[in-house]
Amino acid sequence: MPDTTAHLPPATPRKPFYRQLYVQVLVAVVIGVILGYLSPRYAVAMKPLGDAFISLIRMVIGPIIFCTVVTGIAGMRDMRKVGRVGGKALLYFEVISTVALFFGLVAGHVFHPGTGFDVDPSTLKSGEIGNLVAQGHNIESIQFVLSIIPTTFVNAFAKGDVLSILLVSVLFGCALAAIGERGKPVYDVIEAGAQVFFKIVHYITGVSSIGAFGAMAFTIGKYGVVSLVPLMELIGSFYVVCILFVVLILGIVARIAGFSIIRFCGYIRDELLIVLGTSSSEVVLAPLMRKMEDLGCPKETVGLVVPTGYSFNLDGTNIYLTMAILFIAQALNIDLTLQQQITVAIVGMLTSKGASGVAGAALVMLASTLSVVPVVPVAGMVLILGIHRFLGTGLAMTNLVGNGVAAIVVCAWERELDRTKLDAVLSRR
Template identity: 40%
Template sequence: MGKSRLTLYIFIALILGILTGWFFPESGLKLHALADAFLRMVKMIIAPLLFSTLVVGIAGHGNIKQLGKIGVKTIIYFEIVTTIALFIGLFAGNYFKPGEGFTVDFASAESMKSLANMQHMHVSTSLTDTLVHMFPTSVIEAMSKGDILQVVVFSVFFAIAICAVGDKAKPVLNMLDSLSKIMFKFTEYVMLFAPIGVFGAMAYTISLNGLDILLVYAKLIVVLYGALILFLAIVLFAVCRICNIPMLALIKAIQEPALIAFSTATSEAALPKAMEQMEKFGVPKNIVGFVMPTGYTFNLDGSTLYLSLAVLFSAQVVGLDLTLEQQIMMMLTLMLTSKGIAGVPRVSLVVLIAALSSFNIPVIGVAILLGIDQILDMGRTTVNLVGNCVATTVIAKWENMFDYEKMNEYIDSNKVEKKSFVKEIVHSEPSYPSGYADDNQENFESITK
C-alpha cells in the first residue's frame, strides 16, 4: 500500500470514527479495543527498533573518525541545534498547553492494565533516583518491560564497545544494520493497521467527549507550526549572521527542496535536490556528502521539536502534569531516542510511545495524534530538511571551506534569470490564446512555458 493511499485511509477512518462516536455513542464506547490492539502492536516494535538503530547510528559512522575534527564539530553542532529544538517544543507545550482543558478518559480495562504495567517500571521521584535507574541490571529485563531509558543506555555503551573493538565487530554491526532494516519494514507493516486504530480511538473519544476534540486538533496544529517557524527563524538568523550569508539567498537555495519535503512529507524525495542546491550555493561536495546523510541520523530538528511537544500534549489530554525534573529527563531521552527516525512514515509514533512509557503516561492518548499525523509530518519533515541544509553551511564556514565566490555566482545567476525573464515578457508582442498570429506564436510559447 502506497503512503498516499494509507494517508487517505487514515483520514477516512478519522471521519468515520468521528461520525460513529457522535451518532452511535454506545457502539463507539466498545471500539476502544481496536486502538488498544494497535498500540500494543506498536509497543512490541520499540525495544528492537531503538536498540538496532541507536547502535548502528553511533557505531556505523566510522567515517566520523576518518574526518576527525569535522566529524566532531558536526556532531557538536547537531546536538546544540537539537537541544534548541527540544527547548522550543517544551516552551510551546508549557506556555500554550494545547491539550489542556480537554481530558480524555481512557478508562478501559486494557488501558488501565497497560498503565499499571508502566508504573512499576520506575517510581523515581527525584532526578538522582531517575539517573540511577537509567542503568539496567539486566538488558533482557529492560527490553521485556519496555524500559526505554535503560535500553538507550545499554545501546550507547554497546555501540562504544563496537567502535573500540574495530574490524572484528563488523559482523555484529552488519547484523544489527540488517535488524534495523527488518524492524523498519516491520514498522511499515504495523502501520498498515493504523486506520483501524484511528477509527477505534476516534469513535471511543468522541463517544466520551463529543466534538470538542476538533478544537484540540486545530490548536495543536497551530502551536506546532508556530513553534517550527520560530525555530527556523532563530536558526536561519543566527547562521546567516555568523556565516555572513544573505538570508534571502539561503532561503532561495533551499526553498525548492523544502517545498518537495513539505508536499511529500518524505525526506528522501527532497534529499538529492537539497544536496545539489547546497553545492551550487558554495558548500564543498565532501561537506555536503558527509553532513547531509549524517544529519538524518543525528539532526532531526523538526522531529525532536514535535516529540517534545507531543509528549506534553499527550500528558495534558489525560490530565497529567510533568515536573521540571521529568521534563529534563524527557529531553535527555528524546535526544537519544529520536536519532535515525527519518525515512519511515510515522516511525516517530514508535519513539513517542517509548517516551510516554518512560514517564508513565497512558500511551493510548497517542491515537488522538495519529489522526492528524500527516499534517504534522509535513511540517516536521520540512524542518528536518532545512535544518540539515543549514548545517552544511555552518560546517563549511566553521572549516573555512565555504566558497563565497560560488555563492555570489549563484545569487547573480538567479538575478540574471529573473531579469531576462522579465525582459522577455516586456518586449514580446501582445498575443492571445485564441487566434494569435503565426509569427507571434513562438514568443507566446516561450513566455508561457
C-alpha cells in the same frame, strides 16, 4: 573588478513556469487535497502512488549514503581532518538539537494546545499502539545499540537502516583513505557509482509530483479535514513553532554564518514542496546534497555532514517529541514537574538519534520517550495518532532545513565555504 561569476554553476535556460518542479509539485498537492475532500474513497485508493515514489527513492538511499560518505572521507586524505569535521558536525548537531527540544517545551507551555480536552485516562484504548510501544522498548535497551552493527556488510543495505549504513560507510572510507594510492581504483569506481545513483534519483524526482499527489490525496481522504478540527490547535501551534524555530534559531545561526535563512529556504523550495507532499525528508537527501555543493560547500564535507545529519540532526523531530508529550499531559490534566520535563528533554535527545527522515519513525521515538516518564501513560498517544501524518510533514520539512543549514555552518567553520558562490547563488531570482 574581480569576476564574481567565475565559480558559479553554468547557466541554464530558464524553464517555463509550468515545467518548474516546485510548481508541478504544488499543483499536485492542491489537486490531492481537493480529491481527498470531494471523494475520500477514490483518494484513499491513490496511496500506492505515494508509496511507490517513496520506495523508489529509498531503494537508492543506501548506495548514495555509502558512496558519498566513502568518497567524502577518502577524498579528505587527512584522517585528522575527517575527525575534525565529524567532531564539529556532531557538536553542532547536539547543541541545535538540545535547543530544539527546549524550544518545543517552552512552546508547549506558551500555547497550551492540550488544555481543555479533559480526557479521562481510563477511557483510552491502547490496542492501536501496542506495536509502537514494543518498538519503543527495543530502543531503550542495549539491543538498539547492537542492532546498528549489521550481521554482514550487505545486510546493512538490505535492512535500509541509516545508522547501519553510516557505520559501514565510515569504516570503509577510513580504510580506503588509510591505504593511500593503492585504493585509488576503488575510489574512482565508487565516485563513478555515486554519479550513476544521483542520475537515477534525478529520473525519480522527475515524477515526484505524482508521488506527492498520491500521498496527499490519501492523507486527506483517510483522515478528512473535518476530523482535524478538534486538534487544529495542536497542528497550528506545532507549525507556528517550527516556523519560529527556523526563522529565529536557524535564522540567527545562518546570519552568524553569513547568509539569509529566508533566501536559503527559497533556494530549496523544490525539496520543501516534495517533503510537503510525501511527509518524508529522505526522498530529497540526494537533491539536497547536490544543492549544497552548488551553493559552495565542498563535496567531501557535504558527503560526510548531510547523511550523518539525517540521523543526528533532527530539529523538527525534537520539537515534535516535546510538544506531543506536553499536549498529552495537558489533555489528561497531568502536571509534569520541572525535573520530569528535563528528563523528557534528555531522553528525547537520545531516542531521536534512532529516527531517520521518515515521519513514521517519530511515533516510535515518542513511545520510547513516554515509557521513561511513566506519569504520562503511553496510551495517551492514541490522541494524536489521527493527526500524526500532518505533524510529520512539518517535522520533516524542519529537519530538511536544519540539515541544509548544518552543512553550510560546518563548511564555514572549516573555512572551506565558497562565499562568493554562496552569495551569488542565493541572491539569484
